[in-house]
Amino acid sequence: MTQTIIDIVELLKKYDLISGENISSQLHISRTAIWKHIQQLKKKGYHITAKPNRGYHLLKTPDTITTEEIKQVIKTKHFASSIHHLPIVSSTNDYAKTLAKKGEPEGSLIIADKQTGGRGRKQRKWISPEKGLWFSLILRPKLTPNDAMLTTMCAACAVTKAISELTTLKPRIKWPNDILINGKKVCGILTELSAEIDEITYLIIGIGLNVNNKIPNELKEKSTTLKQEIKKQVDSVLLLSSILSSFEYFYQELNNGNILKIKDTWRSYSSTIGSKVTVSTEKEVVTGVAVNLGEHGELIVKTNLGEKKILTGDISYL
Amino acid sequence: MTQTIIDIVELLKKYDLISGENISSQLHISRTAIWKHIQQLKKKGYHITAKPNRGYHLLKTPDTITTEEIKQVIKTKHFASSIHHLPIVSSTNDYAKTLAKKGEPEGSLIIADKQTGGRGRKQRKWISPEKGLWFSLILRPKLTPNDAMLTTMCAACAVTKAISELTTLKPRIKWPNDILINGKKVCGILTELSAEIDEITYLIIGIGLNVNNKIPNELKEKSTTLKQEIKKQVDSVLLLSSILSSFEYFYQELNNGNILKIKDTWRSYSSTIGSKVTVSTEKEVVTGVAVNLGEHGELIVKTNLGEKKILTGDISYL
Numbered sequence: 001m002t003q004t005i006i007d008i009v010e011l012l013k014k015y016d017l018i019s020g021e022n023i024s025s026q027l028h029i030s031r032t033a034i035w036k037h038i039q040q041l042k043k044k045g046y047h048i049t050a051k052p053n054r055g056y057h058l059l060k061t062p063d064t065i066t067t068e069e070i071k072q073v074i075k076t077k078h079f080a081s082s083i084h085h086l087p088i089v090s091s092t093n094d095y096a097k098t099l100a101k102k103g104e105p106e107g108s109l110i111i112a113d114k115q116t117g118g119r120g121r122k123q124r125k126w127i128s129p130e131k132g133l134w135f136s137l138i139l140r141p142k143l144t145p146n147d148a149m150l151t152t153m154c155a156a157c158a159v160t161k162a163i164s165e166l167t168t169l170k171p172r173i174k175w176p177n178d179i180l181i182n183g184k185k186v187c188g189i190l191t192e193l194s195a196e197i198d199e200i201t202y203l204i205i206g207i208g209l210n211v212n213n214k215i216p217n218e219l220k221e222k223s224t225t226l227k228q229e230i231k232k233q234v235d236s237v238l239l240l241s242s243i244l245s246s247f248e249y250f251y252q253e254l255n256n257g258n259i260l261k262i263k264d265t266w267r268s269y270s271s272t273i274g275s276k277v278t279v280s281t282e283k284e285v286v287t288g289v290a291v292n293l294g295e296h297g298e299l300i301v302k303t304n305l306g307e308k309k310i311l312t313g314d315i316s317y318l
Numbered sequence: 319m320t321q322t323i324i325d326i327v328e329l330l331k332k333y334d335l336i337s338g339e340n341i342s343s344q345l346h347i348s349r350t351a352i353w354k355h356i357q358q359l360k361k362k363g364y365h366i367t368a369k370p371n372r373g374y375h376l377l378k379t380p381d382t383i384t385t386e387e388i389k390q391v392i393k394t395k396h397f398a399s400s401i402h403h404l405p406i407v408s409s410t411n412d413y414a415k416t417l418a419k420k421g422e423p424e425g426s427l428i429i430a431d432k433q434t435g436g437r438g439r440k441q442r443k444w445i446s447p448e449k450g451l452w453f454s455l456i457l458r459p460k461l462t463p464n465d466a467m468l469t470t471m472c473a474a475c476a477v478t479k480a481i482s483e484l485t486t487l488k489p490r491i492k493w494p495n496d497i498l499i500n501g502k503k504v505c506g507i508l509t510e511l512s513a514e515i516d517e518i519t520y521l522i523i524g525i526g527l528n529v530n531n532k533i534p535n536e537l538k539e540k541s542t543t544l545k546q547e548i549k550k551q552v553d554s555v556l557l558l559s560s561i562l563s564s565f566e567y568f569y570q571e572l573n574n575g576n577i578l579k580i581k582d583t584w585r586s587y588s589s590t591i592g593s594k595v596t597v598s599t600e601k602e603v604v605t606g607v608a609v610n611l612g613e614h615g616e617l618i619v620k621t622n623l624g625e626k627k628i629l630t631g632d633i634s635y636l
Contacts, residue, residue, distance in 0.1 A: 121514060142600070144629050145463040146614075149515050176515065191515050196439060196508070197467050197494065198630030282460065296464075311462050312516030 004029060005037050006072045012048065012058035019055035063131055063212075064113040065237055073241040079137060079248040080109040090117040092136040093192055093206040100138045100194070100202040109244070111135035118208060120188045121177060121312075132213035132225070133236055136206040137247070141255065145195040148203060149297030149312075152177055152191045153266045154254055155205045158247035159187050160269040166239055167230050172271035175290070175299050176312050179209075180271065184224035186210050207243070211236050263293050272315065277301065281313035290315075322347060323355050324390045330366065330376035337373035381449055381530075382431040383555055391559045397455060397566040398427040408435040410454040411510055411524040418456045418512070418520040427562070429453040436526060438506045439495060439630075450531035450543070451554055454524040455565070459573065463513040466521060467615030467630075470495055470509045471584045472572055473523045476565035477505050478587040484557055485548050490589035493608070493617050494630050497527075498589065502542035504528050525561070529554050581611050590633065595619065599631035608633075 007027050011018055020031045027034075038048055038056060045062030061069070067085045074080050082105065089095050089112040096110045112134050118126035128134045141151055156173045163171045163179075163186075171181050179187035190206040210225035211234050226234045253261050267273050272290050279286045279301060288303035299310045325345050329336055338349045345352075356366055356374060363380030379387070385403045392398050400423065407413050407430040414428045430452050436444035446452045459469055474491045481489045481497075481504075489499050497505035508524040528543035529552050544552045571579050585591050590608050597604045597619060606621035617628045 122517065145466065145511070145513065146629065148463070148513075152515060192513070192519075193463070194510070194512050195463065195466075196510055197470060199440065201510075311464065 004033075005040065006068055008034065008037050009041065009046070009058075009061075009069070010072065012046075012056060013061075017051070017055050017057050022055070061235070061237075065111065065240070069237045070109075070111075070240065073237050074244060075241060076107075076244050076248045078107040079244045079251075080107065081105075082108040084108065084110045086110070086112040088112060088114050088116065091115055091119055091206070092134055093119065093190055093204050096136040096138050096204045096206070097192065097194070097202075100204065104138050106138060106140040107248075108138045109135060110138075111240075115208075119206075120190055120208070126188060126190075126208050127216060127219065128208060129213050131211060131236070133207065133209040133211050133240055133243075135240070136204050137244075139203045139205060139251070141200055141203060141251075143200055143203075143254075144198050145193060145200055146296050148191055148193050148200065149176065150254055150259060150262060151203055151205060151251065152189050153262055153297055154250035155189050155191075155207060155247055157250050157262065157265045157269055158243050158245075159189075159207060159209060161246045161265075162239055162242035163226065166242055167226065167234070169226070169229055171269070173266060173269045175270065175272040175315060176297075181224055181226075181229050185222055186224050186226060186229070205247075209239075209243075211239065263297075267293070271317070272299065276318040278316045278318060279310050279313040280316075281310060286310060286313075287318070322351075323358065324386055326352065326355050327359065327364070327376075327379075327387070328390060330364075330374060335369070335373050335375050340373070379553075379555075383429065383558065387555045388427075388429075388558065391555050392562060393559060394425075394562050394566045396425040397562045397569075398425065399423075400426040402426065402428045404428070404430040406430060406432050406434065409433055409437055409524075410452055411437065411508055411522050414454040414456050414522045414524070415510065415512075415520075418522065422456050424456060424458040425566075426456045427453060428456075429558075433526075437524075438508055438526070444506060444508075444526050445534060445537065446526060447531050449529060449554070451525065451527040451529050451558055451561075453558070454522050455562075457521045457523060457569070459518055459521060459569070461518055461521075461572075462516050463511060463518055464614050466509055466511050466518065467494065468572055468577060468580060469521060469523060469569065470507050471580055471615055472568035473507050473509075473525060473565055475568050475580065475583045475587055476561050477507075477525060477527060479564045479583075480557055480560035481544065484560060485544065485552070487544070487547055489587070491584060491587050493588065493590040493633060494615070499542055499544075499547050503540055504542050504544060504547070523565075527557075527561075529557065581615075585611070589635070590617065594636040596634045596636060597628050597631040598634075599628060604628060604631075605636070 020034050023034050024031050047059035049057045067083050092110045092112050114130050115128035115134050118128035120126045160171045169181050171179050174180050177189040178185050187209040193203040194201045212227045215223050277290050286301050286308050288301040291302045292300045294300050294309045301308045338352050341352050342349050365377035367375045385401050410428045410430050432448050433446035433452050436446035438444045478489045487499050489497050492498050495507040496503050505527040511521040512519045530545045533541050595608050604619050604626050606619040609620045610618045612627045619626045
């Protein structure tokens with residue numbers, strides 16, 4: 001889209017109803033030009049009604065996000081300075097890895113309308129049809145692999161903050177990498193990294209967020225979408241923009257060494273600390289009270305036999 | 319090479335001088351067939367003399383290792399069950415990564431006669447001309463990224479043990495990833511990994527060992543080769559085989575959870591623990607006495623201000 005079209009979309013979003021004359025005077029273009037741009041927008045999936053003598057009304061934005069829409073609303077400094085928007089991809093994390101290996105800079109955003117091979121932790125399937133937010137960010141933090149979990153925590157804080165600000169919902173982080181609403185999973189974060197012993201070469205944060213998408217019946221007991229929870233459509237682009245802004249902020253804090261701040265924010269958004277839990281790891285099943293986070297984001301569980309520090313696992317709340 | 323040729327090489331190595339008749343009776347092949355095989359071996363770079371009425375004598379094996387030679391002497395169960403031998407490659411670690419990504423199984427060996435872009439830690443150049451040992455192993459340990467350093471320690475123990483057993487030299491491990499002989503660097507280990515937060519997807523151990531190769535004059539103050547130290551040629555294939563056998567053993571111990579054993583062996587081969595050191599890391603320079611290894615292989619340095627746990631860095635002995 002040209003800047004003029006982006007400006008028209010902005011005005012349509014700002015006003016419930018706006019006259020061609022008003023658009024014309026604000027953007028200094030002829031009413032014929034406006035009419036032509038409106039036709040183009042309709043072709044792109046924008047539902048716009050034109051009421052004679054009253055003006056234009058934006059009924060609905062396209063189902064899928066466009067790069068131009070993202071660029072229009074995004075307020076970050078570095079994150080998403082480069083955007084790779086794909087109609088369909090196996091996995092945004094895999095695509096991001098390929099780019100990262102070729103030297104793609106920090107902050108590049110890879111976003112897809114749908115994923116055919118979306119993954120969660122441990123190669124678990126993540127269903128990613130159209131109308132959800134499926135995206136990955138390439139990061140190159142000056143951290144050791146031990147501290148990679150802290151970037152997952154920044155991402156979780158960002159998603160939780162953005163949902164809290166844009167809706168009336170109260171999402172809660174479930175350690176290590178899920179976000180729940182009313183006890184159901186709405187978002188998963190997959191962090192993957194390439195590293196030497198002491199140095200991360202690149203790190204990919206993949207975020208899968210159920211927004212306006214459908215979820216299969218068999219998952220409905222444990223999963224939900226934002227649309228389902230608030231009973232109306234959510235503006236995916238605004239949500240994405242808000243997540244990226246917060247993520248960039250928390251990531252900056254992490255790079256500045258303010259790890260306590262990240263952990264404090266995480267704790268304030270989490271349902272895990274203070275809960276009675278059972279944690280299943282590769283090696284064992286631990287039952288106790290989740291009492292705190294360890295130095296690198298591990299979960300510290302107080303059991304009958306003392307405190308256990310768990311790097312990662314699957315939690316059940318008791 | 320066919321199995322017959324491999325058997326002939328084995329006999330030539332076993333006996334200083336062996337008659338065609340003896341070979342013929344041991345391998346059940348005609349003397350004409352033997353003669354033909356000997357001609358083939360000569361073409362492959364084996365220097366073999368034939369003394370009339372006395373027999374064959376192996377003067378010299380080829381300068382570069384062949385896959386067949388490796389297969390002939392190797393005694394491992396899983397390591398090197400698949401061998402990728404390359405006359406020239408940019409970096410065996412990079413080649414290994416590409417294979418690992420495509421699902422290459424654990425234990426595969428990638429070995430090159432020379433590397434054009436050999437690397438050490440932090441993208442430092444590693445000169446790798448012909449006649450050295452430049453190889454990588456693909457591993458898939460059931461470890462978290464935090465514990466990756468323990469596999470580097472297994473590799474360092476294996477190289478040190480193999481050199482100690484095959485020569486009269488006393489190599490010493492210098493934390494975190496070098497092996498020194500008489501204070502000069504003879505071997506470097508580069509560990510690279512692809513991981514999720516809690517799980518290593520694959521890990522590449524790259525070993526660069528100066529054996530019979532030349533080293534540039536400007537490096538001679540700080541580096542050495544095995545040949546230079548013992549003043550004679552070293553059998554690279556035997557050395558490789560011995561390294562792989564020990565490495566497989568230590569790696570098995572690691573997978574069985576015998577971390578203490580790995581650390582004890584490492585300490586017994588190391589010159590670092592007990593030494594006064596200066597450690598330069600990304601963040602700081604720490605001076606003190608290296609007193610121990612931490613849980614994940616970190617170096618614990620006792621300074622005037624207390625103990626410091628260092629994940630990795632560059633050591634100078636004081």
